Amino acid sequence: MTGGGAIPEKRMAGRDVIIETISRLILPFILLFGFYVMIGTEGTGGGFQGGTILAAGFILYITVFGAKRGREMIPESVNTFFESFGLYLYNGSGLLCIIFSMGAVQFLNYPGIWPVTDLVGVAGSRAWIIAFMVEVGIGLTVMAAFISQYFDLAWKDEEEEMVVRKE
Amino acid sequence: MKSLSSFGIVIVIILIGLSAYVIEDLPAFGDENSPANKYIRIFSMQSDAMGSMLESGVIPIELKNKIYEFGFNEENHYPTLEEGGYEIEWNEENGGWDVLIEEGEIYYNEPIKYYCIRVLGEELAVYRYNWPVRVIEWTEEETATPNAVTSGLADYRGFDTMGEETVILTGAIAVTMLLRRRGRL
Numbered sequence: 325m326t327g328g329g330a331i332p333e334k335r336m337a338g339r340d341v342i343i344e345t346i347s348r349l350i351l352p353f354i355l356l357f358g359f360y361v362m363i364g365t366e367g368t369g370g371g372f373q374g375g376t377i378l379a380a381g382f383i384l385y386i387t388v389f390g391a392k393r394g395r396e397m398i399p400e401s402v403n404t405f406f407e408s409f410g411l412y413l414y415n416g417s418g419l420l421c422i423i424f425s426m427g428a429v430q431f432l433n434y435p436g437i438w439p440v441t442d443l444v445g446v447a448g449s450r451a452w453i454i455a456f457m458v459e460v461g462i463g464l465t466v467m468a469a470f471i472s473q474y475f476d477l478a479w480k481d482e483e484e485e486m487v488v489r490k491e
Numbered sequence: 492m493k494s495l496s497s498f499g500i501v502i503v504i505i506l507i508g509l510s511a512y513v514i515e516d517l518p519a520f521g522d523e524n525s526p527a528n529k530y531i532r533i534f535s536m537q538s539d540a541m542g543s544m545l546e547s548g549v550i551p552i553e554l555k556n557k558i559y560e561f562g563f564n565e566e567n568h569y570p571t572l573e574e575g576g577y578e579i580e581w582n583e584e585n586g587g588w589d590v591l592i593e594e595g596e597i598y599y600n601e602p603i604k605y606y607c608i609r610v611l612g613e614e615l616a617v618y619r620y621n622w623p624v625r626v627i628e629w630t631e632e633e634t635a636t637p638n639a640v641t642s643g644l645a646d647y648r649g650f651d652t653m654g655e656e657t658v659i660l661t662g663a664i665a666v667t668m669l670l671r672r673r674g675r676l
Contacts, residue, residue, distance in 0.1 A: 469663035
């Protein structure tokens with residue numbers, strides 16, 4: 325804060341009350357907006373965009389509080405689980421159509437899931453499966469992919485800095 | 492080395508010319524009736540009293556055979572134009588007849604706009620409706636989703652999006668393996 329030369333070391337210690345408070349305040353709203361973009365079939369957006377916004381929220385948390393606390397919040401096992409679970413949700417919705425209709429409809433023909441179709445009608449069931457299975461699946465995969473890439477880069481940087489410090 | 496670079500320059504000039512041609516050929520932005528958004532002209536032929544036949548709701552045999560010749564036949568899994576299998580409607584907006592055909596779907600087996608036959612002077616021009624027309628006109632009714640982009644992405648072209656998501660997962664795994672040298676995934 326005092327001189328230009330001291331900035332890199334200050335950044336390493338890296339704790340600022342203003343940034344931490346603001347980001348802690350704003351994070352729930354970012355996640356809520358991400359879910360709105362991801363699930364809302366009536367507005368703009370879709371799974372890819374919503375997943376990116378969710379990832380941006382988590383990346384903000386990691387940037388502000390450090391990779392170590394970020395790792396505690398989103399453990400690697402959970403992240404890897406989400407990464408493949410998203411694709412599984414998408415493909416599983418297609419498989420459910422075949423299973424529920426006993427092979428009468430094709431893969432990814434959403435009205436074949438008759439419990440939903442009985443509730444909300446043929447067109448409604450397509451809307452529901454798109455909103456709550458397909459788009460959520462896409463969003464989870466995109467979010468987990470972005471977060472895992474960011475973590476890989478962040479960890480690498482920290483390891484290199486540790487090596488430099490020891491020397 | 493010099494011949495290689497001159498070869499590269501020739502290739503670059505050809506590519507620039509190609510892209511200029513493609514850009515010239517593009518329809519104007521926001522044009523509702525451009526081929527990509529509306530329909531593609533298949534062929535046109537002389538109309539010898541075919542208009543009156545179309546008005547009575549029957550497609551003339553010559554027109555039918557010409558459509559089959561262009562590959563829209565049973566061999567290529569297109570619906571056949573048999574009697575009773577289609578309906579003909581006058582479309583004021585296009586100034587022509589719409590041919591509506593029922594496809595063999597389990598749900599929503601309703602007639603879909605397939606061909607458009609317009610009168611151009613003394614000729615009849617046959618057009619084929621494009622996929623976006625169905626998405627734009629039917630998405631609200633078929634999928635209860637007002638956003639045509641979402642329903643087109645996740646429902647009408649579900650297989651395509653499934654592949655895209657697989658690409659993202661594969662890319663993420665590849666980047667993880669490249670960046671992380673610790674030998675675990």
